[in-house]
Amino acid sequence: MKTPTSKYKESVKELFESLGGYNNIEYFTHCMTRMRFHLKDWTIINEEKIKKDNQLMGVSKSIATGEFQVIIGTDVQSFYKDFCKINGFEEDGKNRSHLNAKQTDFLVKQSSEIAAMKKAHRKGGHHLTAFLSFIGKVFSPIVIPMIGYGLLLTIWSLLTVDWNGPKTSLAATSHFFGEFAEILGILTGSFTLFITIVLGYTVFKAMGGNVIYGLIIAIVLTAPGLINMGDVKVPDGESIISVYPGWTLFGKGITYPFKINYNGLIIPIIIVLSVGVLIERSCDRIKNSTAKMIISPIVIIGGGYLFGLFIMAPIGMLFTNYLSIGINWLSTHYVAKYIAMPIVGALYGPLVITGLHHSLTPIILQGQAAYGGTNLQGLITISNITQGVSTIAFVCVHRRIRNLKNVGVSNGISAIIGGITEPSLYTVNLKHLFPLIGCSIGVFSGSLLFVASNTFALQGASSIFGILMFQHIAPLKTGVITWIGGGYLWGTLSILLSISVAFSTTFILGKTKYFWNRSRNILLEDFGEDIEELKKFTKLEWNQKLLIEKNNNLEKKKTLK
Structure with a gap:
């Protein structure tokens, strides 16, 4: 097999050696901008060598997830593939056949991602670490499809929203747009089902199970014979439990279990699938291979289905219902919304650093499924854009550091346009601290206006294009009314307020003696x-100095030619 040639060839070799090689790497994966390593011994890492590599943006140590993270940037997928190919790893962490015997033996025993995940789940005292790592692995693969889904959902929303009273939408006033909205509606409606089913794959993969079982369980629990919670009409004075359709298995008048469809029930389906993996592990203990082959599929699929139907469905129905009600209450209560939600928005940047931001994903999806929109998505959009603006504000403070412009401006634009904040966070905002503080203050201000105006958003793009995700009017189920002017206006004004406050605060803090001297030392070193x-x-x-340098560079280019 030929060794791949790429601009990362030397970097991936040096990174591999700096991390301690096969004897120290348990497993690794990547997210949108970072390589995430689980290592046996952090004390042998050559961190200085990693930081000096021009292809890398820096490192981050996540105690919460037990990960040593190397910041690559937006081209992380290419870097990840080269790291796997050149250093002899499969892209899922398994060993490769061309490795020498020593390497293969090590990888078979220790380096498999599956083995490491099982170990993490069994290891006492590290439940938080295992949980955070698990959440990241479950949702990372569907981030990009969800962005595309969000954009499609935005188009559908623009076609179907009543701009000026009932039946004033484009779909209602135009035959073409009406038909087109119906076509798009099938696509967007199916995507929630896709997310629920694909979790069957990602949950089983994250926990080291057979992904086929995961997909089957997820498909069965979203079968057409089961009824979506949103389709059940609850009369006044009745509870959802008293009217929800179900089987009368234990006699007439006793409705149990309920015919609950798991489509859109993100948290319950994750729990059911996790139980499915535990059942599979129990089946792995069967020693007779023939019995194991016959019994395992029945027990795993049947057990997962029955657990979901008889136990998790009623619990999940109540839990997710009241969780969404709680988030909705915090975002709509005339007092609580001014405190809780802006704090969530202000802390989103630090949450990205720790990796805890992944824990918001199921709540966003659940809120959208239950209420038709969520303001959490809007707060994330505000935060990501503001993160990029704070980086650019820092560049303005130290604009005479010319190489800083290349790094800061490009990473700031990446956050604003792409919604990818890690480059900004790790190269500038977290490193120099005051841009992160300025950003949080700005996001708090913007989030306060966003929530106060009762603006909601759809799951999707979390960048400048997230403006398209804002909803013109608050979903009916939230029980609130968006301020006059609509969600697009107030959402945009919230962003403008956030970036204005963040830019000003960052600029002012950057001029203070403490932060100025601190950044001076860091920039001198970098x-x-x-x-x-x-x-x-x-x-x-x-200006004369810049002109002279420009002329000198032109002369050098002419000489080289």
Whole structure:
């Protein structure tokens, strides 16, 4: 097999060696911008060598998830593939046949992601670490499809929203757009089903189970014979339990179990699938291979289905219902919404650093499934855009550090346009601290206006394009009314308020003595330029200096040609 040639060839080799090689790497994966390593011994890592690599943006140590994270940037997928190919790993963490005997033996015993995940789930005292790692693995594979889904859902929403009273939508006033909205409606409606079913794959994969079993359980629990919770009409004075259709298995008048369809029930389906993996592990203990082959599928699929139907369905129905009600209450209560939700928005940046932001995904999906929209998605959009603006504000404070512009501006734009904040966080905002503080203050302000105006959003893009996810009017089920002007207006104003406050705060904090001196030392170490020395140039002298350097560079290019 030929070794791949790529711009990352040397970097992946050096990173592999710096992390301790096969003897220290238990398993690894990646997210949107980072390689995430689970290592046996962190003390042998050559961190300085990693930081000096120009292809890498830095490192982050997540105690919460037990991960040593290497920040790559938006091209992380290519870097990940090269790391696997050049260092002899399969992309799922399994060993490769061309490895030498020593390497293969190690990988078979220790480096398999499946073995590591099982170990993490069995290990006492590390439940939080295992949970956070599990959440990341479950939702990371569906992030990109969800963005596409969100954009499609936005188009459908624009076609079907009543802009000026009943039956004033494009779909209602135009035959073409009406038919087109119906076509899109099938696509967007099916996507919630896709997310529920694909969780069968990601949950089983994350816990080291057979993904086929996971898919089957998820499909069975979303079968057409079961009824979606949103389709059940509850008369005044009745509870959902008293009217929900079900089987009268234990006699007439006793409705149990309920015919609950798991389509859109994100948290319950994850729990059921997790139980399915535990059942599979129990079946793995069967020693007779013939008996194991016959019994395992019946017990795993049947056990998962019955657990979901008889136990998790009623519990999940109540839990997810009241959880969504709680989030909705926090976001609509005339007092609580001004406190709780802005704090969530302000803390979203730090949550990304710790990896805890993944825990919001099931709540967002559940809220959208239950209420038709969520303001959590809007707060994330505000946070991501503001994160990029804070980075650019930092560049403005230290604009005479020329190499900083290349890093800061590009990473800031990545957050604003792409919604990918890790490059901004790890190269500037977290490193220098005051941009992160300024961002959080700005996001708090913008989130306060967003929530106060009763603006909601659909799951999807979390960048500048997230404006398209804002809903013109609050979903009916939330019980609130969006301020005059609509969600697009107030959502946009919330973003403008957030970035204005963040830019100003970041700029002011950057000029304070403490943060100025702190950043001066960091920039001197990173770029070899002293901002105090550069400040001594007058504006005219500085422009002349830049002109001379530009001419010198042109001369060098001519000489090379």
